[in-house]
Amino acid sequence: MRIAIVDLNNFSRYPTLSVGQIAAILRQAGHEVTVISPFAVGVGSYRRVTRPHALGYYESVLRHATAVSGVQAVRALRRKLAAARSPARARAQAATLAEVQGVLDRGTDLLLISAYSMYREVCGAIAAEAARRGVPVVVGGPMFGMPEIAAHWLDLPGMSGVFAGEAEGHLLDLVDSVMGGGHAVPGLATPDRPDLVPAAPFADFDALPFPDYADFPWDRYPNRIVPMMTGRGCGWGVCTFCSDVRTSAGRTFRSRSFAHVRDEMAWQSRRHRTGIFTFLDLKLNSDLAVWHGLIDEAQSVVPGCEWTASVHVQTNGETGLGSEALKAARRAGLSRITTGLESAAQGVLNAMGRGTTAEALSRFVRHASEAGISVRMTSILGYPGETAEDVRLTARFLADHRPYIDRVVVNRLAIVGDTPLGQAIRRSPERYPQIGALAPNLETGLIDHENATFRSPGHLPAVLQMLHEVYRINRKPLKGASLTFEGVM
Incomplete structure (x- = not known):
């Protein structure tokens, strides 16, 4: 059977792991597979954080001020401008639509689309063309x-089905059902069977x-980076704001064997002539056997390899992130590491369920930097109960650790309904007086809301102080192997 996969995730630095996995399973079963990558035909993607320009601080201030403005017209204009520049809009995806039309003209039996929620307009255009x-x-x-988002997408004319959950265990059955069998498949909602129950987490x-990345535009990527994942879910998994552990691949933690990970590293390295890897695990140190396996064997598997990963710093239990382990990880090729700061205020960290302290994070960034690993951190502004002093504490943490941190990503609080925070706000709104005007947004999957935290006394000056520290850190030029991963995570 001829099956085309449309990859609307459209990463600009490396192939899409989930699409490569689907392609490999279908080809192993004997299907003829085509992958349509928008990036291959010049379609832009969402930018990751890179070194800001000289006026970057003022740009970040403007972005924040317009995002939290109490004037509805200002926020509406900001959303309109963002939508006009979005690579997800149908006009920006004209080349993708042309590629899909070409595949349909040449003949295909089934279209599978991998997409985030912002691509509904484009998917509607593809479904309409395919229906013709x-x-x-x-x-x-x-x-x-x-369920409400799945139903919203299933309403698109020409849409044959919406799949939720992890597809690996049901993919071939899904193809048979959609192509005529008509039988129920776990995770699949169709116009005839609109009720959707996500497929159970996959474990085998x-x-x-191994994911098949042969169809991706390797010549267009700045570096030949292979995406890998050693496990799904998060070994911590209780942060109240995190939607990753509630979506398809994040539910419960499951790990591959290190032997399987090691074999894939060697295979992908040979196939794509590269030794650069990005591990997409939510928390690579969830399975310490895999974490230490990489530290012990990565260089013998792929000599000279470089890799990047995200980890979670927690205060209870063994994390594998001590000073000596980080030095060994650097010798094993770990050149860039990401972890969540989120806030340096202990009250906010506790409310978030982070399971860590500013002191533990301080030790980690110092040890990682001293080991020669480039450190990237994330932060969140506007968590319920956050005060101006909490933001100032975060600003001071960044100032004190500027020599040890190379990049900081600042996010304003986003609320997803299925997260513990989203559920708590809807269940007991009186406990969160800062959050109001809740409105589910089917286009983004978020809960639109008003957040009075941003307009509390002294909050804006504290944010400006923090943004200035972020700018000073992000202006630092990266050096050596870490430069390979600029804009990757």
């Missing part, structure tokens, strides 16, 4: 575990073929 040719279309993505990773 009598070709079924099924879309999958991380947000479809929310070692039985899967």
